[in-house]
Structures are given as C-alpha cells and as structure tokens.
Amino acid sequence: MNWLRRLVEKKRLEMQLQTELQDHLERQAADYLRDGLSEAEALRHARLKFGGVEGVKEDCRDARRTRWVESTLQDARFAARTLRKSPGFALAAIGTLALGIGANTAIFSVINGVILRALPYTDPERLVAVEERLRTGENFAFSYPDFLDVQRASRSFVGIAAYRWSGVNVTSPGEPAYIHSQQVSAGFLSVLGIKPFLGREFRQQEDQRNAAPVAMIGYALWQERFGARPKAIGATLVAGGKGYTVVGVLPANFRFNGDSQMLTPIGQNDTVATQKRDMYSGIEAVARLNPGVTLERANSELKAIGSRLAREYPDTNSRMTFGAEPLKRQVIGDIGPTLFLLAGAVGLVLLIACANVANLFLARSLSRTREFSIRAALGAGRGRMLRQLLTESILLGLIGGVGGVLLATAGTGWALHHLPDWLPRTQDIVVDSRVLLFAVAISVITGIVFGLVPALRQRFDLETGLRQGSRGTSRGVRRLQSSFVVTELALALVLLTGSGLMMRTILRLWSVNPGFDPHNLLTMTVTLSPKVLNSPAQMRTGWEQVLERVRNTPGVQAAALDSLLPLSGSTQSVAYWASAETTVPKSAPTAWAYSPTTGYLETMKVPLLRGRFFTEQDRLGSQPVVVIDETLAKRVFPGKDPVGSSLSIQLLGRVRIVGVAGAIKHLSLDEDAFGPRQPALYVPFLQFPDEFMPLTINGMNLLVRTSSSPLSIVNAVKRSVLGPTRDQPVRDVATMEQIMSDSMARRRGMLFLLAIFAGLALALASIGIYSVISYATSRRVQEVGVRMALGARPQQVLRLFMKQGLRMVLIGVVAGIAASFALMRLLVKLLYGVSPADPITFSAVALLLCVIACAAIYVPARRAAQVDPMIALRYE
Amino acid sequence: MNKSDIPQGTLDLLILKVAALGPIHGYAIAQRLQQVSRDVLQVQQGSLYPALHRLENKGFLAAEWRESDTGREAKFYRLTAKGKRQLKEEEANWGRLAEAVGLVLKLSGSEGV
Numbered sequence: 001m002n003w004l005r006r007l008v009e010k011k012r013l014e015m016q017l018q019t020e021l022q023d024h025l026e027r028q029a030a031d032y033l034r035d036g037l038s039e040a041e042a043l044r045h046a047r048l049k050f051g052g053v054e055g056v057k058e059d060c061r062d063a064r065r066t067r068w069v070e071s072t073l074q075d076a077r078f079a080a081r082t083l084r085k086s087p088g089f090a091l092a093a094i095g096t097l098a099l100g101i102g103a104n105t106a107i108f109s110v111i112n113g114v115i116l117r118a119l120p121y122t123d124p125e126r127l128v129a130v131e132e133r134l135r136t137g138e139n140f141a142f143s144y145p146d147f148l149d150v151q152r153a154s155r156s157f158v159g160i161a162a163y164r165w166s167g168v169n170v171t172s173p174g175e176p177a178y179i180h181s182q183q184v185s186a187g188f189l190s191v192l193g194i195k196p197f198l199g200r201e202f203r204q205q206e207d208q209r210n211a212a213p214v215a216m217i218g219y220a221l222w223q224e225r226f227g228a229r230p231k232a233i234g235a236t237l238v239a240g241g242k243g244y245t246v247v248g249v250l251p252a253n254f255r256f257n258g259d260s261q262m263l264t265p266i267g268q269n270d271t272v273a274t275q276k277r278d279m280y281s282g283i284e285a286v287a288r289l290n291p292g293v294t295l296e297r298a299n300s301e302l303k304a305i306g307s308r309l310a311r312e313y314p315d316t317n318s319r320m321t322f323g324a325e326p327l328k329r330q331v332i333g334d335i336g337p338t339l340f341l342l343a344g345a346v347g348l349v350l351l352i353a354c355a356n357v358a359n360l361f362l363a364r365s366l367s368r369t370r371e372f373s374i375r376a377a378l379g380a381g382r383g384r385m386l387r388q389l390l391t392e393s394i395l396l397g398l399i400g401g402v403g404g405v406l407l408a409t410a411g412t413g414w415a416l417h418h419l420p421d422w423l424p425r426t427q428d429i430v431v432d433s434r435v436l437l438f439a440v441a442i443s444v445i446t447g448i449v450f451g452l453v454p455a456l457r458q459r460f461d462l463e464t465g466l467r468q469g470s471r472g473t474s475r476g477v478r479r480l481q482s483s484f485v486v487t488e489l490a491l492a493l494v495l496l497t498g499s500g501l502m503m504r505t506i507l508r509l510w511s512v513n514p515g516f517d518p519h520n521l522l523t524m525t526v527t528l529s530p531k532v533l534n535s536p537a538q539m540r541t542g543w544e545q546v547l548e549r550v551r552n553t554p555g556v557q558a559a560a561l562d563s564l565l566p567l568s569g570s571t572q573s574v575a576y577w578a579s580a581e582t583t584v585p586k587s588a589p590t591a592w593a594y595s596p597t598t599g600y601l602e603t604m605k606v607p608l609l610r611g612r613f614f615t616e617q618d619r620l621g622s623q624p625v626v627v628i629d630e631t632l633a634k635r636v637f638p639g640k641d642p643v644g645s646s647l648s649i650q651l652l653g654r655v656r657i658v659g660v661a662g663a664i665k666h667l668s669l670d671e672d673a674f675g676p677r678q679p680a681l682y683v684p685f686l687q688f689p690d691e692f693m694p695l696t697i698n699g700m701n702l703l704v705r706t707s708s709s710p711l712s713i714v715n716a717v718k719r720s721v722l723g724p725t726r727d728q729p730v731r732d733v734a735t736m737e738q739i740m741s742d743s744m745a746r747r748r749g750m751l752f753l754l755a756i757f758a759g760l761a762l763a764l765a766s767i768g769i770y771s772v773i774s775y776a777t778s779r780r781v782q783e784v785g786v787r788m789a790l791g792a793r794p795q796q797v798l799r800l801f802m803k804q805g806l807r808m809v810l811i812g813v814v815a816g817i818a819a820s821f822a823l824m825r826l827l828v829k830l831l832y833g834v835s836p837a838d839p840i841t842f843s844a845v846a847l848l849l850c851v852i853a854c855a856a857i858y859v860p861a862r863r864a865a866q867v868d869p870m871i872a873l874r875y876e
Numbered sequence: 877m878n879k880s881d882i883p884q885g886t887l888d889l890l891i892l893k894v895a896a897l898g899p900i901h902g903y904a905i906a907q908r909l910q911q912v913s914r915d916v917l918q919v920q921q922g923s924l925y926p927a928l929h930r931l932e933n934k935g936f937l938a939a940e941w942r943e944s945d946t947g948r949e950a951k952f953y954r955l956t957a958k959g960k961r962q963l964k965e966e967e968a969n970w971g972r973l974a975e976a977v978g979l980v981l982k983l984s985g986s987e988g989v
Contacts, residue, residue, distance in 0.1 A: 006933070016941075020902060020951045021925065028921075051922035059926035063933060123985040494897070 007066040017060055075391035082392060089364060090396070093357045096767075097400025099760060100353030101446060102407030105439045107346045107753075109412055111339050112438075113429030119328055120253065120428070122193025123288075128295060129330040130160060130285040130302065132397070135321050143316075144274035144282040145267070146309060150322055151185075153305045156298035160287035161185035162266050163257060164273070167698045169527055169729065170262070174225040178527070178731045181262035183269055191288050192256065198222075199233040199248030206247075207267035215244035216338060217260030219252040237262070240697060241530025255427055257284070271694035278316040278584070278650060286327060294858075298324050315583040319575075324869040331424055338750060345498060345757050348491045350442070352764045355484040359768060360475050361393065361454035362484075363775050372458060386455050393451025394444055401443030419752060426706065453480065453650060482774050482808050488765040489812025489853060490819055495758035496845040497820040501831055502751040502756040504841055508833035509744055510817070514567065515664030517605035520709035521736035522717065523565060525699040529727045536693035540620075540686065543700065547597055547730070549720040550704060554859035555713040558603040558705040561685060562596040565701045566666050567743040567867045575650040576681065578636050584650050591632060592666050592680040593649075593658075595688065601627075601661055603705045609633075611643035611659030619686040624655040632679030652683060668743050670832040702730070710735045749832055762852060765812075770856040773805050777864035784864055785872025798865040804859065805857030812853075813846050889929050889970060892955060892963040895937055899952040901944060902928060928953060936962050 006013065025046050032042035044686055050056070061067060083090040130144045130150065142150075147162045147226045154160065165181045169176060186207035189196060197219060206214050215237055217226075226232035226246075236243045239262060250263070266274065266283070273281040289298060306321030372385055411429050416426050423429075457477060526546060532538035543561055550559045564572045575588040594600075601613050618625050626647060633642045642657045649655055665671055666680060702721065706713055714733055721730050734742075741748070777784070784797055824836035834841070894900065894908050905928070906921045931937045936959035944950035955963065 016951065019949070021922075023944075023946075023948065024903045024906070024921070024925075025899070050922055051920045053922070056922035056925050059923070060929045063926050063929040065933070687954050 003066065007069055008063045010066070010070070013064070017057060017130075021053060021056065024342055025053075051675065071387075072391065075388050076395055078388065079392035079395045083396065086364070089360060092398050094400045094403060095362050095399060095444060096353045096356050096764060097443075098403030098407055099764070100350040101397075101401050101404030101439065101443055102411065103346045103404075103757060103760065104343075104350050104442055105401075105404050106409035106412045106415075107339070107343050108438045109408060109431055109435045110423065110429055111343060112432070112435055114339065114423055114425045115332060115336060116434070117425075117428050117432075120255070120332065125326070126158075126289045127192070128157075128287050128289060128324040129327045130287050130296065130322065130324045132280065133321055133323050134777070140320070141280040142285055143277050143280050144283055145277040146271075146317070146320070146322075147285055148285060149309055150302065150305055153299055153308075154287075154298075156290055156293045156301050157287040158290050159187050159191040160285055161188035162283050163188060163284045164266055164269075164281070164283045165257060165260070166282075167527075167731075168240045168262065169530065169727075170221075170225070170237065170239045171241075171530065171727070172236075176727065178729060179221065179262055180258060180260040181238075181264065182257065182260045183266035184263050185266055188263070188286075189511045191286055193288070194251065194254060196248035197251045198665045199228060199246070201248055202263075207265040209268065209270045211265065211268055213242055213244045213268060214247045214265065215239070216248040216250055216263040217246055218250050218259070219254070221261040222249045239524050241533050246857045253271070253427075256286075259427075271697075272691045273695060276651070277313055287324070295324060295326065319584065319587045319588070333423060333424060335746075338830065340748065341830075342750070342753055344826075345754055347496055348495055349757050349761050349764070350446065352488045352491050352761050352768070354446055355488045356764050356768045356771075357393075357396070358450040358453055359481050359484050359772060361451065362457065362481055363771070365454050365458045366477060368458070371458060385458070385646040386687045387793075389455035389458060390448065390451050393455070394447030396574045397443040397445075397447025397450075398440070400446070401439050404443070405436065405439050408435075411725075415753075419749050420742055422745035422749040454603040478776065481775070485765070485769045485772050485808050486812040486815065488761075488768045489809060489849065492758070492761035492765040493813060493816025493845060493849050494820045494823055495754065495761045496849060497816075497824060497841060498827060499754035499758040500841040500845045501749060501824060501827055501836065501838060502747060502754055503836055504834040504838060505830065506747055506751055507746060509669045509747070510740075512665070512669040512833075514669060514740065515606060516566070517661055517734035518740055520706045520708070520710050521604070522714065523708055523736060523739060524702050524704075524714075524717070524730045524733040526561070526702045526719075526721050527699045527728060528696070529723060529725045531696055531725060533694075536690035539693045539696065540688075543685070543696070544595070544700070546721055546723070547599075549565060550702065550717055552601075553713065553716050553720045555706055555708060555716065556704055557707050558599050560597050560600040560603040560703050562594055562600060562703060563685070563696065563700060564592070564594050565703075565739065566664055567668065567739050568701075569667075569743070571667070573678070574652075574681075576636075577648045580646075580648065580654060582648075582653070587618060588650070589635075590678065591628075592678060594682045595685045596682055597685045600682065600703070604664070605661040605705070606664055609660045609662060609740035610641060611657070613659055613661070614682075614684040614686070616686075616847070618658075620689065622687070624652065624687055625658045625684060626655045627659040627661055627682040628657055629661050629680040629682075631663045631677050632681060633660045635679060644861065647681075649681065649683070655683070669740065673832060674702045699731070747832075750830060762849065765849075766852050766856040769808060769853055770860060772808075773801060773857050774860035774863075776804060777801055777860050780868060781864070781872045784867060785869045788867075788869040789873065794865040798861050801861035801864055802854075802857055805861065806854070809850055809853045809857070813849060816849070817842060817846060886970075887924075888931060889963070889966045891924070891927060891931060892936060892959055895953050895955045896960070896963060898931070899940075900956040901950045901952050914935070933961070935959070 025043075028049060029039075029042040029047035032045050033039060037045065047053070061220065061681060119127065125425065130142075132140045132146055134140060137400075142162060144162070150164075151160050162183075162185045166181055166183055167178055168181045169178050184202070186202040186204045189201040196216065199216070201216060202214065205211060217237060222228060222232055225237070226235065232246050232249065235246050237246055238244075238321050244262075244264065272279060274283070287298075289295070302322035302324060306317075310317045310320065375385060376382075385580070412429060416429065457480065462754055499564060528539060528542045528546075532542045547559060550556060572593050573590040574593040575584045577585050577588045579585070596614075598614050598616060598618075600606075601608050610633075611627070613627055626649065628636075628642060628647070636642065636647070637645060642660060644655050645657050647657055661682065663677065664680070666678070672678065702717075704710070704717055706715075718730050718733075722728050788794075820842065821837055828836050885936065887934050887943050890909055891905060894905050894912075900908070902924060906924050909924075932939050932953070935956060937953045939951050941949045941951055944952075
C-alpha cells in the first residue's frame with residue numbers, strides 16, 4: 001500500500017490494526033485456556049506476554065510513516081481554532097503580513113517578468129542582437145548595405161534579419177488611423193522561431209526593391225479591420241497611400257521591439273534610409289546562433305567582416321565595426337540594478353512587517369503562558385509545543401501570503417497602467433507559477449522568521465507558568481520587543497532616506513535649465529497626406545503649408561517643424577570635421593543633428609548667441625548653411641568667431657556656419673553627469689535634398705509656442721494640421737513639460753515605489769512602537785494607579801512612558817542614520833545633484849520619523865496618564 | 877540454557893524466513909519463532925507487529941485478510957518476490973557475519989587468553 005493511501009485510509013487501517021492485535025490476544029488466551037488456566041488468568045497472561053497494546057499500536061502507526069502529516073494537520077486545525085478565538089490579533093498579523101508579502105511578490109513578479117523569464121521566442125537563449133558599432137564601442141543603427149554584407153558573409157548564424165521601426169497611417173479597410181509598423185527582412189519570423197498565425201512570412205524575392213507590396217498584419221489589426229476572417233490573406237491593406245497585399249497574420253501575443261500591427265519587407269524600402277552605406281536610419285538586426293557557435297566566435301567573425309568592409313569602403317566604413325550581444329541583454333538594458341535595489345527596499349518592508357508580527361506574538365505569548373504550562377504538565381514535549389507555535393505562525397504567514405498575492409496582482413496591474421513607461425517587457429509581467437512559488441516560499445520563511453523568536457521565548461516550565469498566571473511581565477520579553485521596534489524604526493528610516501534622496505534628485509532635475517523654455521510649448525507628431533508622399537517637391541510644399549497654417553492659428557506665438565525632439569529619447573547624429581576633406585576622417589567626432597525649419601530658436605526660446613538663424617531664403621539651391629551650438633563653436637573654433645567659417649558634415653558636405661545657438665540638453669536633463677557634452681548642429685530642413693524627403697514619411701515633430709496653456713489650443717492646432725484634404729492626423733500630443741517628465745520616468749518610477757514602501761515602513765514602524773507602548777502601559781496600570789494614589793501627577797506618568805518610547809526612537813534613528821549612510825551609496829547611479837550622504841535629506845527624514853513616532857508614543861502614554869487611580873488599582 | 881534477546885535487525889530476517897514457508901498470521905509467526913528457536917529467542921510478542929507492518933509497507937510482505945481456523949477473518953502475511961530477494965541477501969549477510977564472528981572467536985580461543 002503506498003504512502004498516500006496509508007494517509008487517506010487511516011480509519012480503515014486503525015480498525016484492521018485493532019482486529020489483528022485482538023486476534024493475537026484471543027489466540028494466545030485460548031492456548032492458555034487449553035493449558036488449564038482460568039479464563040481471567042488466561043487473558044491476563046496473554047496480555048502480559050504481548051506487552052503494552054497501546055504502545056504496540058503507536059509503533060505500528062509509526063511504521064506507516066505518515067505521522068508527521070497527521071500531526072501537522074492536527075496542529076494546523078488547532079492553530080486555526082486558536083486564531084479564530086483572537087480575531088483582532090489574527091487580522092492585525094495577517095494584514096501586516098499581506099502588505100509585506102504582497103509588496104515583495106509584486107517586485108518579484110516584475111523581476112521575474114523582466115529579467116528571469118525567457119523571451120517569448122523559440123530557443124531564445126540562442127538569439128543575439130547584431131549591432132553596427134563605432135570602433136570606439138558606441139552602438140549605431142545598421143546601414144542597410146552593411147547589413148546585407150554581414151548577412152551574406154557571416155557563417156555563425158542560422159539566420160539574421162533586419163528590422164526597422166516605422167509608423168504609418170492606415171486608411172482602408174476601416175477608419176484612417178496611425179499604427180506602429182516595422183520593416184523586416186524575409187525570414188524574420190523564422191529567426192525568432194515564430195510561425196505566422198495565418199498565411200506565411202515574406203519570401204526572399206519579396207524582400208527586394210520593386211517587388212509587389214506585401215504585408216503581414218498584427219492579430220489585433222486582423223480582428224478590427226478584417227473581422228478576423230481567414231479571407232484577409234490576399235486582401236488589400238492601404239497604408240501610407242499604398243496598397244499592400246496581406247500574406248500573413250501574426251500570432252495574437254506576438255511582440256518584438258514593441259507592439260507593431262504591420263510588417264513590410266525592408267528590402268522594398270527604396271528611400272535613402274536603405275540605400276546609402278553611411279545612412280544609419282534605425283535599422284537593427286537579430287540573429288540566431290548556429291548550433292555549437294558561441295557568442296565569442298560570432299563576435300570575432302563579425303569583427304573580421306567589419307575590418308574587411310572598412311578596407312573595401314574606406315570612405316564610409318573606416319570607423320565602423322560589428323558585434324553581437326545576447327538579445328535578452330539588449331531588451332532588458334540596464335534596468336537590472338534598479339530592480340534589485342527595489343527588491344532590497346521591499347525586503348526591508350517585509351523585515352519590518354515580521355518584527356511587528358513577532359511583537360504581537362511576544363505579547364500574546366505572555367498571556368498564553370498558562371496554556372502552555374498546562375499542556376507541559378499533561379505531558380506535551382517542548383519540541384511538540386514549539387512545533388505547534390511554529391505551525392501557528394506559518395499558517396498566519398500563508399494566509400498573509402494569499403492576501404499578499406491578491407494585493408500584488410492588483411497592485412502591479414494598477415502600477416503598470418498608471419506609472420510612466422519605464423520598464424521593458426511589461427507584457428511579460430504576470431503572476432506565473434514561479435511567482436506563486438516565490439510567494440509560498442516567502443510566506444513560509446516569513447512565518448518561521450517571525451514565529452521562531454517568540455516561540456523560543458515561550459516559557460513551557462510548569463511552576464513559573466502556573467504561579468505567574470497571565471499577569472506577570474517578563475523583562476526579557478520587554479527588551480526583545482524594544483529591540484524589534486528599534487530595528488523597525490531604523491529600517492523605516494533607511495527607506496525614508498532613499499525616497500528623500502530620490503525626491504531631491506527629481507527636484508534638482510526639474511530645476512536644471514534645459515537650454516530652452518519648456519513652458520507653454522506644445523509638441524506633436526505630424527504626418528502628411530498620403531497623396532503627396534510620392535513627390536519630394538510636393539512633400540516639401542506640404543510641410544511648408546502645415547507650418548503656415550499652424551502659425552496662423554489663434555494662440556500660436558511661433559511654430560517650427562523638426563525631425564528630432566530633444567529629451568524624447570530618440571537620437572540622430574552625424575560626423576563633422578573642420579577640414580575640407582570630402583570623406584569622413586577616421587577620428588571625426590559626432591554631433592546631434594537637428595534639421596528644423598525656420599522659427600525653431602524662436603519657438604524653443606533657445607538663445608541665438610551670434611550671427612543669424614535660417615530664413616526663408618535658405619532653401620534648396622542656395623548656399624548650404626548650418627547653425628552650430630556653443631559647445632561645437634568652443635570645440636572647433638576656440639576663441640574665434642565661427643560665423644562665416646565652413647564646416648564639413650557627413651552626408652551634407654561642406655556648409656557655411658551662419659550662426660551660433662545656445663546649448664540645450666538632448667538625451668536627458670542629467671546628461672552632463674556622464675561626461676563631456678556632445679555638440680549639436682542645425683541644418684535647414686528646407687535645404688534637404690529630394691532624396692532625404694522620404695525620411696519624413698513617418699512624421700515630423702511640430703513645436704508650437706503658445707501664449708496660454710498649451711493644451712487649450714490642441715484642437716485648434718490639430719484642425720490646422722489636418723488640412724483641406726482632411727487626411728493629415730497628428731499623434732503623440734504632449735507638452736514639453738510632459739516630455740521632460742517622461743525623460744525622468746525611471747527615476748520617477750523608483751521614487752514612486754520607494755515612497756510607497758517608505759510610507760508602508762513608516763506606518764508599520766509607528767504601529768509597532770504604538771503597540772509596544774500601549775502594551776507596556778496596560779501591563780503597568782496597577783503601578784500607575786499606585787503612583788497616582790501616592791500623589792504622582794498625570795504629567796509625570798506621561799513623562800515616564802514618553803521617556804521609555806523616546807529612548808527607542810533615538811536609538812532607532814541613530815542606527816537608521818548609520819545604516820543609511822552605508823546603504824545610500826547603492827543609489828548613487830540614480831541620484832543627480834545630491835550626495836548620497838546629503839545632510840539636508842538625512843536630517844529631514846530623521847525629523848519626520850521622530851515626529852511621527854512621538855505621536856505614536858504620545859497617544860497610549862496620554863491614555864495611561866489619564867487613568868483613574870481607583871479603576872487602575874482594581875484592574876486585573 | 878539462558879534466554880537471549882534478539883539482536884537488532886535480526887527479527888526482520890527471522891520473520892521473512894518464517895513467512896517464506898507460506899501465508900501465515902501474526903500469532904502463528906510468534907509461535908513459530910519460539911518453537912523453532914527452542915525458546916532461546918525471546919520476542920516481546922507485541923514488538924512483532926510494528927516489524928510486520930514495516931516489512932509490509934516496504935513491500936517485502938504482502939498481507940491479505942481471509943477466514944482462519946477460528947472462523948473469523950485474520951490477517952495473513954506472505955513473502956513477495958521483492959521479499960524473497962531481500963531474504964536471500966540477508967541470509968547471505970548473516971552467514972558471512974556468523975562465519976566471521978566464529979573465526980574471530982576460534983582465533984582468540986587458540987591463543988588461550
């Protein structure tokens with residue numbers, strides 16, 4: 001009979017055991033009876049010879065090896081009964097634990113989704129991101145001819161595919177709307193090991209210039225625009241004014257480089273974006289390593305290809321090389337340390353929760369002394385009773401864990417919806433079996449941690465227990481409670497300090513001068529009518545007309561178009577050099593490349609330091625001009641006036657400098673913390689050669705300086721953009737202040753969570769100190785009564801308890817400051833303009849903690865001081 | 877002749893040996909052990925049962941309830957195939973041990989300590 005059956009069929013086994021032993025005794029007695037003994041004697045002898053029947057039964061039960069389960073179940077039932085009898089205690093403990101475990105489960109589910117879980121592709125650990133890089137290490141996007149060469153030459157990969165993000169307006173079937181789309185190589189899905197939900201992926205011959213336009217569509221788009229009909233395969237989708245034949249539908253949960261609802265073959269892109277070897281316009285590559293090929297081998301092969309291309313195309317490739325890294329590392333980025341910091345913070349919250357519940361248990365253990373003494377007197381062993389206590393605390397831990405998982409699920413769902421976008425892979429953050437396992441493990445460990453100390457402290461000895469009854473106070477218990485509270489306060493202070501430093505950082509960042517005026521500045525992305533997209537000249541006119549209409553909109557002070565929006569996270573840079581060489585020198589530095597229309601400086605309120613900005617006269621055919629920023633001026637023309645000099649710019653050639661503008665922040669408000677600033681240059685959009693015009697198909701950034709609140713004129717601006725043909729929708733409407741705020745998304749997310757955790761910690765620690773003081777006062781009611789009867793004033797009683805509490809607070813604060821001092825160094829990468837040992841933050845949070853803790857002490861202390869001595873003396 | 881307690885672990889071997897003769901209930905096993913060992917081996921009869929149950933749970937013995945001479949149902953133990961192998965192994969072990977102990981005793985005897 002197997003183990004499980006023995007456990008389940010316990011009742012039957014018991015009956016059989018009884019019958020078997022009875023049978024033995026009867027046979028023995030019968031034998032004795034035959035030997036001539038009397039019936040009573042026979043039975044007595046039989047029993048004697050057999051030994052203790054109950055003992056034998058116990059031994060037989062042990063032989064089943066199911067005992068521990070049975071007694072654990074018994075303990076759990078008893079524990080549940082005990083907890084039901086003190087619902088206040090149980091609720092307080094469970095609530096505290098649910099918060100602690102919930103916060104930890106939530107953060108773990110994030111770490112699990114973002115870092116631990118495999119990417120949702122086949123054999124994802126064999127997938128690598130292949131990158132084109134400067135020889136100095138900086139990652140670039142691929143140039144398409146370079147990608148094709150790498151694709152042809154490399155032997156390390158099963159397959160390699162390029163992808164390039166692009167947005168497009170879909171006009172039919174269904175309502176016109178903007179969607180995210182990507183241009184990808186043939187074989188892109190095979191590299192990822194994903195099969196289309198319907199149809200097929202692109203063929204090699206479709207991934208070429210002048211092939212018939214084909215598209216794969218996203219599952220959601222298929223549902224919305226094609227009513228989920230299989231006939232969608234072969235149907236036509238009109239996007240960007242072009243008709244695409246649908247050849248495949250992507251699986252429902254397919255995500256790569258964001259959620260794109262349309263894929264087109266990248267080889268069909270015949271714009272300058274894919275034709276020039278020195279044009280790096282957002283193309284990236286993913287590849288699957290051949291079996292047996294290591295990342296190192298792939299990297300050395302890529303490097304060799306890089307060197308070969310540099311020899312073959314010295315004009316464009318002398319500075320470039322290629323490399324690969326695991327795809328997962330590219331997707332995750334550098335979020336890891338931040339998440340682990342949060343895990344640490346949330347661990348502290350759980351410790352505080354444990355200390356609180358341990359304190360509750362300690363207080364209760366005193367009142368249970370009598371219960372355990374009686375059980376000891378009845379023969380229960382110490383180990384058995386310890387186990388009983390631990391079962392109780394683990395049961396509490398598990399119930400708290402259930403609450404925690406519910407809280408975590410609701411909390412992460414809410415937070416992912418409402419927090420700024422600061423995490424990769426958010427769609428992978430779900431409560432899966434690993435998260436549940438974590439929650440169960442952490443609940444059990446928590447139960448053991450907060451249960452063990454009080455359980456070991458529990459007095460099981462008979463005489464002190466019975467003599468003392470429920471009234472005695474134990475010095476040891478009080479000291480233990482105080483040290484728990486001190487620890488809680490110290491940990492809470494650490495979390496408060498962390499969020500204080502983050503808050504100071506964000507305030508600092510807000511006060512950083514970005515070099516332009518972000519107030520009353522509206523931004524949006526504008527696309528042109530599909531009707532003009534086939535002619536560069538018409539596109540240019542189209543953009544000019546949009547600008548003209550927007551400038552004439554009431555409430556608009558100034559407006560400009562630009563291909564690049566500072567602080568938005570997108571970048572665009574070119575190499576520049578002072579000499580007249582026509583090819584890019586190997587050592588040429590790079591600058592941010594903006595290509596705005598006229599009115600840009602005026603709209604952004606970037607100061608013009610020298611010379612002039614572009615005018616309507618700076619257009620195609622006139623002298624090519626550039627405006628540089630002061631960083632570039634200082635670097636290339638130190639001590640001289642650069643206006644009138646010439647500069648060489650990659651892709652554009654030799655241009656004349658006509659003005660110098662103030663420097664602005666490009667990547668982030670804290671970018672100067674990461675080394676010397678990269679300079680910037682502005683080339684006139686209207687001087688863009690025809691071949692560059694298609695680069696604006698995905699849209700241009702419209703900047704609008706408004707006289708009043710920027711959001712109030714959004715609709716007016718939208719109408720102006722829409723145009724007479726009413727087919728120029730806008731998207732990504734935001735104020736510049738929102739964009740700045742989003743550029744701090746990670747820090748804001750961190751601040752938000754740290755602040756929640758610190759608030760939780762502060763609340764728990766306050767409850768902790770409150771309950772310890774209340775407990776102390778309730779234990780000393782009689783003493784207080786005597787003191788007051790002997791003439792002590794309420795003031796003195798109040799002082800007595802306040803003093804007891806304040807000592808804990810002071811020790812806690814000192815310990816907390818010391819711990820923060822050591823731990824805040826971990827935050828250093830997230831801080832800006834504030835030292836991890838910032839005295840202002842440290843004193844402010846210490847003060848905050850003191851004030852709140854004092855309030856928590858004052859309430860019970862005052863209650864004790866106001867007690868009526870007569871009632872106090874009668875109190876039992 | 878003195879009565880001896882059974883050495884630890886040996887009880888299992890003896891039970892398996894007795895059960896090898898055919899299905900047998902607990903009381904009969906106890907009687908058999910006593911008879912065969914000519915009362916040298918003294919088993920506290922009760923302690924037979926935990927051992928029987930242990931062997932049953934390990935799969936060396938199989939038990940079935942069937943009507944016995946008393947007219948009531950009794951639990952009969954029977955050696956399983958697994959039990960047979962175990963018995964063979966333990967017999968061999970025991971034989972080696974006894975031989976070794978015998979050798980040691982003879983050796984010390986010849987030296988006439």
